[in-house]
Amino acid sequence: xxxxxxxxxxxxxxxxxxxxxxxxxxxxxxxxxxxxxxxxxxxxxxxxxxxxxxxxxxxxxxxxxxxxxxxxxxxxxxxxxxxxxxxxxxxxxxxxxxxxxxxxxxxxxxxxxxxxxxxxxxxxxxxxxxxxxxxxxxxxxxxxxxxxxxxxxxxxxxxxxxxxxxxxxxxxxxxxxxxxxxxxxxxxxxxxxxxxxxxxxxxxxxxxxxxxxxxxxxxxxxxxxxxxxxxxxxxxxxxxxxxxxxxxxxxxx
Amino acid sequence: xxxxxxxxxxxxxxxxxxxxxxxxxxxxxxxxxxxxxxxxxxxxxxxxxxxxxxxxxxxxxxxxxxxxxxxxxxxxxxxxxxxxxxxxxxxxxxxxxxxxxxxxxxxxxxxxxxxxxxxxxxxxxxxxxxxxxxxxxxxxxxxxxxxxxxxxxxxxxxxxxxxxxxxxxxxxxxxxxxxxxxxxxxxxxxxxxxxxxxxxxxxxxxxxxxxxxxxxxxxxxxxxxxxxxxxxxxxxxxxxxxxxxxxxxxxxx
DNA sequence: ACTTGACCCTGACGCGACGTCAGACTGCAG
DNA sequence: CTGCAGTCTGACGTCGCGTCAGGGTCAAGT
Numbered sequence: 001x002x003x004x005x006x007x008x009x010x011x012x013x014x015x016x017x018x019x020x021x022x023x024x025x026x027x028x029x030x031x032x033x034x035x036x037x038x039x040x041x042x043x044x045x046x047x048x049x050x051x052x053x054x055x056x057x058x059x060x061x062x063x064x065x066x067x068x069x070x071x072x073x074x075x076x077x078x079x080x081x082x083x084x085x086x087x088x089x090x091x092x093x094x095x096x097x098x099x100x101x102x103x104x105x106x107x108x109x110x111x112x113x114x115x116x117x118x119x120x121x122x123x124x125x126x127x128x129x130x131x132x133x134x135x136x137x138x139x140x141x142x143x144x145x146x147x148x149x150x151x152x153x154x155x156x157x158x159x160x161x162x163x164x165x166x167x168x169x170x171x172x173x174x175x176x177x178x179x180x181x182x183x184x185x186x187x188x189x190x191x192x193x194x195x196x197x198x199x200x201x202x203x204x205x206x207x208x209x210x211x212x213x214x215x216x217x218x219x220x221x222x223x224x225x226x227x228x229x230x231x232x233x234x235x236x237x238x239x240x241x242x243x244x245x246x247x248x249x250x251x252x253x
Numbered sequence: 254x255x256x257x258x259x260x261x262x263x264x265x266x267x268x269x270x271x272x273x274x275x276x277x278x279x280x281x282x283x284x285x286x287x288x289x290x291x292x293x294x295x296x297x298x299x300x301x302x303x304x305x306x307x308x309x310x311x312x313x314x315x316x317x318x319x320x321x322x323x324x325x326x327x328x329x330x331x332x333x334x335x336x337x338x339x340x341x342x343x344x345x346x347x348x349x350x351x352x353x354x355x356x357x358x359x360x361x362x363x364x365x366x367x368x369x370x371x372x373x374x375x376x377x378x379x380x381x382x383x384x385x386x387x388x389x390x391x392x393x394x395x396x397x398x399x400x401x402x403x404x405x406x407x408x409x410x411x412x413x414x415x416x417x418x419x420x421x422x423x424x425x426x427x428x429x430x431x432x433x434x435x436x437x438x439x440x441x442x443x444x445x446x447x448x449x450x451x452x453x454x455x456x457x458x459x460x461x462x463x464x465x466x467x468x469x470x471x472x473x474x475x476x477x478x479x480x481x482x483x484x485x486x487x488x489x490x491x492x493x494x495x496x497x498x499x500x501x502x503x504x505x506x
Numbered sequence: 507a508c509t510t511g512a513c514c515c516t517g518a519c520g521c522g523a524c525g526t527c528a529g530a531c532t533g534c535a536g
Numbered sequence: 537c538t539g540c541a542g543t544c545t546g547a548c549g550t551c552g553c554g555t556c557a558g559g560g561t562c563a564a565g566t
Contacts, residue, residue, distance in 0.1 A: 038532055089353045100342045291561055
């Protein structure tokens, strides 16, 4: 019965350095269950167990303090962790797959003598935040028909498409800000026209029904990241847009 | 013709901060082609191109100075980079896949009430160096019959098997060190007996012919990592073992 | 012409996650 | 009882930036 392990043993088992284990104890991430009379750390099986979890999340890029809170969360049963880990991994797999695709695409392009523009190359790595959004979005809506439509359409987007869409969106949002600033009622025809333009813009990605548009509008208030996006443009814009969307949908009911 | 970009533009395009670009210039990793009269950085298309490469290798965990040497290598045509990137990516994909497998395995185990030992859990993350070896090994020998045999056999290894094999290897290498230290001629029967034991040990993983054993022995000298492994045990051991292996193979020719 | 606000510059310090000594103690093998 | 490998606790170093501070620049609006 191998009951406990020394730092060195744990280190070699886990493929980390002794210093790392010292560090993990200092920040109270992994405190060995016991000590010998001479002060030697004694790691128990449960400690190794925890360490494996730590290393897992670490490999996925989590900061150590977040790992702490994750693992010390009292209402997180092991199965919960496993499920989370599984989804995290599949997300990473998709990201990697995207990188593979990008590289193969560039290989093809190079072989046929075409040179991609730097913007095109950067698109893969560039949209890191949108990329994270995409991961989560897929977890939420990955099985919806709209999602499939969106990925299908965006796959055919050229660089010019992206630039155009970005410009259109910016311009539209600018007019919304102006409308809000000059006190336009979200229920007014001017506002609902803007909302309808918004819905049309989404049509670039997938067919957005009025009902779905309502849901989106609600989410702009419910999800703080969307809220922040709009509130950063103008305070009250998230609410205003949501109301305009609903008014527009009412009109078309 | 959008000829040059400001830091901010590059930053948003690439999804990094301005500070990062400043940093990359400080360490001479990415120096913008030009500056305006006022001292503003002006990034050209080639700079963006280089940045995308940088971000690629960075995402795969390369330290920045290594990226420098990689990208500044004069005899590395773009196609070379693309090939390297592709292989790196597929390697990572396999690693991730292994993690996925491990997690699913643990999920299964948990559902059936069996609890894996911490050692088993750590094996996935623990062997990080061996893991990297494995990646490269697969790139080198991934299509050989021996590789298939090896993965097939190791897949059936239990924890006890690993411990036993490790112990056996350590013990054998200890006797080799002793033989070398006491001046045993690598061509002597004592040395060839050790070499034969070494070959038998490899038999744990795959059937190792004398010819293949020769190749392995040569590689211990050719590949610096293997060399280091043996030289760390005793200076001259790599050469000694290689000679003993060849002498043993000669004997059985 | 003037202001304003967004963007840019150069230091310089801070931080997370360890690496890497130094100096001293411990445990076990021969 | 003498090595020598393993362990201990500070403490400083490193890498890849984040985050101010203090000051110049640029395009737009008035």
